[in-house]
Amino acid sequence: MTTLATGRPQGVPFLDLRDEHARIRGELDAAWAGVLAHGHYIGGPEVAGFEREFAEYVGAAACAGVANGTDALELVLRALGVGRGDEVLVPTNTFVATAEAVLAAGATPRFVDVRPGDLLVDPAAVEAAIGPRTAAVVAVHLFGQVADVPALEVLTRRHGLALVEDAAQAHGARLGGHRAGSAGHAAAFSFYPGKNLGALGDGGAVTSTDTGLVERVRRLADHGRDPRDRHVHQVSGRNSRLDTLQAAVLRVRLRRLDDDNAARRRVVERYRELLPDGCRLVGLEPRGEPVHHLVVVEVDRREDVSAVLTAAGIGWGIHYPVPCHRQPAFADGTPPPSLPVAEAAARRILSLPCSPHTTDEQVERVADVLASAVGRFRDHSLPAP
Numbered sequence: 001m002t003t004l005a006t007g008r009p010q011g012v013p014f015l016d017l018r019d020e021h022a023r024i025r026g027e028l029d030a031a032w033a034g035v036l037a038h039g040h041y042i043g044g045p046e047v048a049g050f051e052r053e054f055a056e057y058v059g060a061a062a063c064a065g066v067a068n069g070t071d072a073l074e075l076v077l078r079a080l081g082v083g084r085g086d087e088v089l090v091p092t093n094t095f096v097a098t099a100e101a102v103l104a105a106g107a108t109p110r111f112v113d114v115r116p117g118d119l120l121v122d123p124a125a126v127e128a129a130i131g132p133r134t135a136a137v138v139a140v141h142l143f144g145q146v147a148d149v150p151a152l153e154v155l156t157r158r159h160g161l162a163l164v165e166d167a168a169q170a171h172g173a174r175l176g177g178h179r180a181g182s183a184g185h186a187a188a189f190s191f192y193p194g195k196n197l198g199a200l201g202d203g204g205a206v207t208s209t210d211t212g213l214v215e216r217v218r219r220l221a222d223h224g225r226d227p228r229d230r231h232v233h234q235v236s237g238r239n240s241r242l243d244t245l246q247a248a249v250l251r252v253r254l255r256r257l258d259d260d261n262a263a264r265r266r267v268v269e270r271y272r273e274l275l276p277d278g279c280r281l282v283g284l285e286p287r288g289e290p291v292h293h294l295v296v297v298e299v300d301r302r303e304d305v306s307a308v309l310t311a312a313g314i315g316w317g318i319h320y321p322v323p324c325h326r327q328p329a330f331a332d333g334t335p336p337p338s339l340p341v342a343e344a345a346a347r348r349i350l351s352l353p354c355s356p357h358t359t360d361e362q363v364e365r366v367a368d369v370l371a372s373a374v375g376r377f378r379d380h381s382l383p384a385p
């Protein structure tokens, strides 16, 4: 099925969101027809409905929809009282938003290294970095894998720190029977279109077992409005609300999330069987039940291998080529720390096509092309293409 009538192999898209949405077009049409009919474009019934359903799905006591995942993280930190003068420990291997949110809350991100096997935050590195100004730790569940929450819970409890989950890439992932988003003090989710649970635009949410904390986030995200009197503003917040239309879309997609995640798991199983030697799957023995937001491998000569994928029409990505501690945006005038595991991995990681509808044939095609590329470049004396 991966060959065209001409006999030329077809390309494989990294992710085809138009196709994902075309499959549920009827339900999406019904969802926004409902919003058009009632006319409550801000704070309509779909928002409360989604918040209730998502809290239940995650196993949290409450959920507040917000405008995006970055705001979700920032508002959690602010609602926890983390701000000026505080340091927040953040794994350096994450999307920059994790660190931006810390700065937006008025605190300072302090970057720590990750573990070689799964490239997730290393609890030992967190422990070593705790200092007098440390107020919180962000556990980033990168690539849909779950960070070592049990170890981080022990650590943060012992040191009296807040534990916040960045679950932007881990909707539905589980560890020890708990879903991402139900541990620690609170969790932040993003519904950016490409995430496992994605909207048709920006969206985000905060979940927590602490309903009071969720209420504080909800208030901050709605101009600090007093829930009993909308003209009284007890605190200065801002506008970071989840749109009714996006909530309507998210309710449709949430119903499918477990099936979609199961389909991603099958795609990864197929990759696991077919990937050539010299192409190491990151998180080969994952803890818990990951949801494979990204399928990441480590290869030698990544630039050459990715050029071969491009030539074959295969989509790929790098998450992330520059660790946060090396980003100019977070330079503080002192030399960046040495975080060797993340630095070495950043030169070798490559994200492969994966969606709930990636077919066996597509995985076979990607694995074939990778096998030829990795074989060609294993002997470093051979020239690049």
Ligand SMILES: *Cc1c(COP(=O)(O)O)cnc(C)c1O
Binding pocket: 068, 069, 070, 071, 094, 095, 097, 098, 140, 142, 166, 168, 169, 189, 190, 191, 192, 202, 203, 204
């Ligand atoms: C996507 C993402 C965010 C930010 O979410 P937005 O909705 O794009 O603001 C934060 N952290 C991680 C790990 C992400 O992948």
